Amino acid sequence: MRVEINLNGKPFAADVEPRMLLSDFIRHEACLTGTHVGCEQGGCGACTIQVDGRAVRSCLLFAIQVDGSTVRTVEALSDERDGALHPLQEAFRECHGLQCGFCTPGFLMSLEPALASGPLDDEQAIRDAISGNICRCTGYAGIVDAVRHASNTIWNDPDIGTVDDLGSLGEDAPRSGAGDE
Amino acid sequence: MSEMIPRLVGQRVKRVEDPRLLTGRGEYVDDVHLPRMLHVALLRSSVAHARIVGIDTAAAAELPGVHLVVTADDLRDRVQPIVCDILPPGAWQTSAYPILADGKVRFVGEPVVAVVADSRYVAEDALEAIGVSYEELPPVMTVTAAEAGPETQVHEAWDEAWFTHKQLRVGDIDRVFAEAAGVTRRSVEVGRHTGMPLETRAIIADYNPSSNALTVHMTTQMPHIMRTGLADHLGMPEHQIRVISKDVGGGFGVKAELYPEDILVSHLATRLGRPVSWVEDRREHLLGTIHAREHFYELEAAWDESGRILAVRAEIRVDGGAYSVYPYSASMEPGMAMGVLTGMYDVPVYHADSWAIATNKTPLGPYRGVARPSACFAMERLMDAVAHDTGIDPLELRRRNLVRADQMPHTTPSGLEYDSGDFEATFRKAAEILDYDATREQQEELRGEGRYLGIGVGSYVEQTAHGAAEFVKRGLPVIFGYDTSRIRIDASGNVLVHPTSHSHGQGHETTIAQVVADALGIEIERIRVVYGDTQDVAYGSGTLGSRSMVMAGGAAHLAAVELRDRLVRIAAHNLEVDPGDLEVADGEVRVKGSPATAVAITEIARWAHHRPERIPSDLEPTLEVTSSYGAPPGTGAFSHAVHMALVEVDPALGTVQVLRYVVAEDCGRIVNPMIVDGQVTGGVAQGLGGALLEEIVHDAEGQPLTTSLLDYLWPTAHDVPFVEIGHLESLSPFTIGGIKGMGEGGAIAPGAVIAGAVEDAMRPLGGGFVRKVPLTPERVLNLLNVDPTGRVPESHEENQK
Numbered sequence: 006m007r008v009e010i011n012l013n014g015k016p017f018a019a020d021v022e023p024r025m026l027l028s029d030f031i032r033h034e035a036c037l038t039g040t041h042v043g044c045e046q047g048g049c050g051a052c053t054i055q056v057d058g059r060a061v062r063s064c065l066l067f068a069i070q071v072d073g074s075t076v077r078t079v080e081a082l083s084d085e086r087d088g089a090l091h092p093l094q095e096a097f098r099e100c101h102g103l104q105c106g107f108c109t110p111g112f113l114m115s116l117e118p119a120l121a122s123g124p125l126d127d128e129q130a131i132r133d134a135i136s137g138n139i140c141r142c143t144g145y146a147g148i149v150d151a152v153r154h155a156s157n158t159i160w161n162d163p164d165i166g167t168v169d170d171l172g173s174l175g176e177d178a179p180r181s182g183a184g185d186e
Numbered sequence: 187m188s189e190m191i192p193r194l195v196g197q198r199v200k201r202v203e204d205p206r207l208l209t210g211r212g213e214y215v216d217d218v219h220l221p222r223m224l225h226v227a228l229l230r231s232s233v234a235h236a237r238i239v240g241i242d243t244a245a246a247a248e249l250p251g252v253h254l255v256v257t258a259d260d261l262r263d264r265v266q267p268i269v270c271d272i273l274p275p276g277a278w279q280t281s282a283y284p285i286l287a288d289g290k291v292r293f294v295g296e297p298v299v300a301v302v303a304d305s306r307y308v309a310e311d312a313l314e315a316i317g318v319s320y321e322e323l324p325p326v327m328t329v330t331a332a333e334a335g336p337e338t339q340v341h342e343a344w345d346e347a348w349f350t351h352k353q354l355r356v357g358d359i360d361r362v363f364a365e366a367a368g369v370t371r372r373s374v375e376v377g378r379h380t381g382m383p384l385e386t387r388a389i390i391a392d393y394n395p396s397s398n399a400l401t402v403h404m405t406t407q408m409p410h411i412m413r414t415g416l417a418d419h420l421g422m423p424e425h426q427i428r429v430i431s432k433d434v435g436g437g438f439g440v441k442a443e444l445y446p447e448d449i450l451v452s453h454l455a456t457r458l459g460r461p462v463s464w465v466e467d468r469r470e471h472l473l474g475t476i477h478a479r480e481h482f483y484e485l486e487a488a489w490d491e492s493g494r495i496l497a498v499r500a501e502i503r504v505d506g507g508a509y510s511v512y513p514y515s516a517s518m519e520p521g522m523a524m525g526v527l528t529g530m531y532d533v534p535v536y537h538a539d540s541w542a543i544a545t546n547k548t549p550l551g552p553y554r555g556v557a558r559p560s561a562c563f564a565m566e567r568l569m570d571a572v573a574h575d576t577g578i579d580p581l582e583l584r585r586r587n588l589v590r591a592d593q594m595p596h597t598t599p600s601g602l603e604y605d606s607g608d609f610e611a612t613f614r615k616a617a618e619i620l621d622y623d624a625t626r627e628q629q630e631e632l633r634g635e636g637r638y639l640g641i642g643v644g645s646y647v648e649q650t651a652h653g654a655a656e657f658v659k660r661g662l663p664v665i666f667g668y669d670t671s672r673i674r675i676d677a678s679g680n681v682l683v684h685p686t687s688h689s690h691g692q693g694h695e696t697t698i699a700q701v702v703a704d705a706l707g708i709e710i711e712r713i714r715v716v717y718g719d720t721q722d723v724a725y726g727s728g729t730l731g732s733r734s735m736v737m738a739g740g741a742a743h744l745a746a747v748e749l750r751d752r753l754v755r756i757a758a759h760n761l762e763v764d765p766g767d768l769e770v771a772d773g774e775v776r777v778k779g780s781p782a783t784a785v786a787i788t789e790i791a792r793w794a795h796h797r798p799e800r801i802p803s804d805l806e807p808t809l810e811v812t813s814s815y816g817a818p819p820g821t822g823a824f825s826h827a828v829h830m831a832l833v834e835v836d837p838a839l840g841t842v843q844v845l846r847y848v849v850a851e852d853c854g855r856i857v858n859p860m861i862v863d864g865q866v867t868g869g870v871a872q873g874l875g876g877a878l879l880e881e882i883v884h885d886a887e888g889q890p891l892t893t894s895l896l897d898y899l900w901p902t903a904h905d906v907p908f909v910e911i912g913h914l915e916s917l918s919p920f921t922i923g924g925i926k927g928m929g930e931g932g933a934i935a936p937g938a939v940i941a942g943a944v945e946d947a948m949r950p951l952g953g954g955f956v957r958k959v960p961l962t963p964e965r966v967l968n969l970l971n972v973d974p975t976g977r978v979p980e981s982h983e984e985n986q987k
């Protein structure tokens with residue numbers, strides 16, 4: 006079957022079997038390998054992309070289900086900025102929000118729409134926002150810091166403070182414990 | 187005058203690898219697309235223990251799009267099964283891990299038939315058309331069953347149930363036990379779980395008939411060792427094989443083995459003359475990639491009135507699964523557990539026996555921490571038990587038993603050479619961060635409100651960067667004695683570094699560049715670190731055992747220093763000064779005390795390549811050096827840490843919330859504090875998984891019940907608090923720069939710490955001794971049926987499983 010989509014701002018079409026997963030379509034038909042597959046069981050979030058502006062798990066959809074849709078993958082974040090990093094990507098680098106990087110595209114694609122709709126600076130709210138994505142490497146500390154940092158940059162909220170105040174990894178700054186109430 | 191270039195070792199340098207990974211431009215194995223590539227799917231054993239009566243592949247082979255269907259019969263004499271024996275002497279029984287099951291299957295998930303097809307979809311269709319008939323045998327699912335002498339052994343030729351049995355005898359233990367003020371006995375165990383990197387294993391093999399060369403892209407932490415393993419098992423000269431492992435989505439030890447699939451896919455590519463790809467799915471990962479932990483301990487401690495431990499007696503059993511894994515052998519887990527058990531504590535008399543026992547389960551091997559998390563769990567459970575039996579505060583009891591700073595260097599009863607460290611200071615630091623006394627008060631207060639908080643304490647000494655001496659002692663067939671780095675300064679004065687370590691999250695592109703930048707006095711932007719291609723650098727062990735910064739980083743330092751000397755000699759020759767009068771800094775070689783007389787390194791690099799007349803006659807042109815380093819004597823650099831946690835238990839639901847987690851650690855000189863903290867936090871997260879969530883469970887027939895992410899639970903962002911980290915820095919006398927390894931440490935203590943904390947929280951409710959992790963809600967609730975010595979009333983025994 007023919008599947009035609011708008012992929013990162015450009016038309017893309019291919020003939021595929023109805024059973025082809027959207028994740029395989031993007032990775033192996035469109036050859037955009039930034040989208041990763043960690044489980045194909047809907048359990049890790051590594052394959053998260055955006056379909057018509059909403060974050061979805063591409064391993065849980067068939068390619069034919071998004072025929073006619075607008076699809077955005079991690080490659081778009083910097084491509085849309087002529088190769089410069091999106092503030093969220095900058096924040097992940099600044100706060101050591103990634104190690105092996107395999108989960109990272111999924112986190113970025115889940116978080117970008119969340120951050121676009123308003124500031125995201127409360128620790129529990131951030132943890133809720135990323136609870137559908139698994140990172141096996143970082144223990145999430147750098148990711149939580151990165152989201153606050155990005156929220157600060159994007160929404161320019163002076164109350165959130167700079168990255169140093171957030172106690173990023175490797176700075177000997179105090180940080181709040183998850184148990185603080 | 188040149189710009190000042192700051193020294194980078196010790197700085198929080200942002201990672202060089204990040205932009206690539208953040209923009210989706212990483213290159214993981216499954217991102218490699220080769221023309222004419224075929225895809226493999228594997229039919230795996232659906233039973234734990236059986237003879238294979240027949241395999242019918244005819245219908246599968248007929249399906250359109252299927253190129254080849256192979257069974258063990260088609261592989262005979264073409265590839266070798268994986269055998270990994272220890273070096274003699276030592277009590278050992280061998281096993282052969284077949285590439286495809288040959289006549290018998292020994293665990294659910296063992297590969298039986300391989301299909302090669304145009305796509306993975308077609309290959310999986312073909313699996314449905316294959317018929318395998320099994321004559322089932324009684325499965326051996328526990329070490330107890332194995333030792334009881336089952337009807338059918340996992341390996342028929344064996345006389346005993348074990349791969350290996352080792353003994354350690356130090357001191358007159360019977361006398362000490364007879365004279366002791368008291369004796370504490372406990373049985374403890376650590377459940378089976380596994381590394382679970384987010385990227386599963388994958389391999390793409392590409393055979394080029396023209397050059398008769400095999401290129402293998404694989405998710406491995408150790409490309410060179412894999413190249414040798416492939417050559418040996420394929421019967422192919424090693425110089426025809428190239429292993430490439432670029433970006434890898436986490437390893438944690440489970441990508442540091444040679445697996446049957448590696449040999450199989452390489453063989454199929456050679457046989458078909460086309461690229462062949464196999465990408466493990468998550469279910470296969472949970473079945474076929476090595477499992478870890480599953481240790482059983484019988485422990486006894488003799489103590490005096492003050493709570494000083496006089497002697498420890500231990501029996502350590504490891505459920506090794508069906509086969510010995512390459513290149514560690516089944517002996518690594520029990521041997522190491524026996525060696526590191528006593529940890530930070532000064533135990534003068536120590537007797538231990540350890541076994542790796544074969545069962546009908548997935549083979550067991552190293553996962554972050556290797557045997558240490560289980561050994562730490564056992565020892566710290568024993569310390570908590572002694573604290574209970576003597577009535578001494580658990581923290582105070584530990585302090586009384588520490589190896590003191592004035593005892594350094596200290597040789598443990600198992601022969602480990604602790605080089606440095608002030609354990610008591612590290613305890614103090616952790617207690618200070620947690621504010622131990624205030625937290626005890628808070629705990630008391632909240633109990634009044636019906637809230638049950640608990641404090642847990644755990645510590646460990648982490649042997650890291652061990653080399654020749656240690657691996658020889660362990661009897662491993664491959665001695666991971668050194669790593670290698672090759673450095674080239676090109677004609678433009680840019681630097682290319684090829685270490686034999688492999689980075690799958692650890693950030694070597696940054697930290698090794700920091701070391702080289704300091705040695706050469708140049709900007710980090712001019713340095714590129716590329717790892718993962720066996721063609722680039724001679725040979726080395728790869729990344730395992732918290733060794734890379736010490737070994738490959740040390741080798742990079744040595745190579746850079748030699749290059750620096752060459753730069754100085756070329757500069758001296760041209761400036762007509764004595765080399766001893768020159769220094770290297772800020773991108774130039776200059777006369778000490780007279781910085782205006784200088785030559786830029788870029789200029790010297792140009793001369794070394796294009797202006798041979800400017801090079802001293804006894805120097806070769808070009809600037810390239812390869813160095814190997816093994817941190818002699820290779821007994822290891824000892825990091826250590828103390829972990830503490832504050833948890834809250836809901837006694838109605840059995841759930842555990844980790845409120846605070848504290849780590850005070852000493853890993854010698856820190857190269858990049860951001861990366862060190864990231865490694866600590868990531869390790870703790872994995873340790874918390876093993877303490878509370880992750881467990882591979884089998885039913886009595888040997889069927890694994892945890893084959894998806896619905897049953898096997900990884901920690902999410904809600905399960906891991908921010909880790910509060912404090913650092914101490916005692917330099918290793920054995921390594922370059924005093925650096926020690928630290929990649930595994932975070933994962934070692936959480937099991938012990940959480941067990942202690944949950945037990946502490948449950949005590950006022952009558953909760954008993956915690957003998958096993960993970961502490962699932964069911965196990966937490968069952969603590970109310972256990973007494974403080976760990977005994978279970980008979981009617982409850984079932985529940986304790």
Ligand code: FES
Nearest residue numbers: 043044045050064
């Ligand atoms: S790959 Fe889609 S959720 Fe894991």
Ligand code: FES
Nearest residue numbers: 104108140141142
């Ligand atoms: S960085 Fe490795 S899984 Fe998140």
